[in-house]
């Protein structure tokens with residue numbers, strides 16, 4: 738584990754998964770493009786787990802939509818400067834983010850028309866609304882987030898209490914933190 742070869746483009750593992758890399762555009766909490774290439778990369782094992790989850794969602798007419806996957810460590814440092822709050826951004830020192838290892842994904846669900854399901858909050862809403870169990874959240878949004886987490890956990894991911902959209906591969910410790918530029922994967 739740990740070489741660039743272990744990192745794969747998700748579209749080569751499961752082309753049915755929707756991709757909208759938010760940090761490759763300006764529609765994200767920084768308000769600017771922080772990724773140097775619009776490419777969605779994960780460890781092969783993580784990508785295979787995600788494909789399994791997507792196949793399960795497809796049985797009920799849904800698909801995964803990815804907002805973020807592998808994130809270079811240098812980008813994590815930019816995020817931490819803006820939001821130094823461990824609930825919402827992992828500290829780039831020490832273990833850093835599971836995203837920096839290519840073993841975390843930020844996802845939601847879309848229906849057959851590609852419309853996003855109602856969820857507890859917008860992506861990267863760094864407030865109590867991002868918690869899937871916050872009492873003020875509508876039962877409908879809560880049940881969609883619970884369904885997302887149930888299938889992702891069955892496929893081998895762990896959910897995060899403070900961000901309903903974030904999932905870590907349970908095997909994340911097998912892989913090191915990377916700072917490989919995204920354009921290397923184009």
Ligand SMILES: C[C@@H](N)C(=O)N[C@H](C)C(=O)O
Pocket residue numbers: 805816823824825826827833834835836841843861903
């Ligand atoms: C920045 C946000 N999308 C995110 O990924 N947060 C988690 C906690 C992380 O940085 O690993």
Ligand SMILES: [Zn+2]
Pocket residue numbers: 805836841842843902903904
């Ligand atoms: Zn995340």
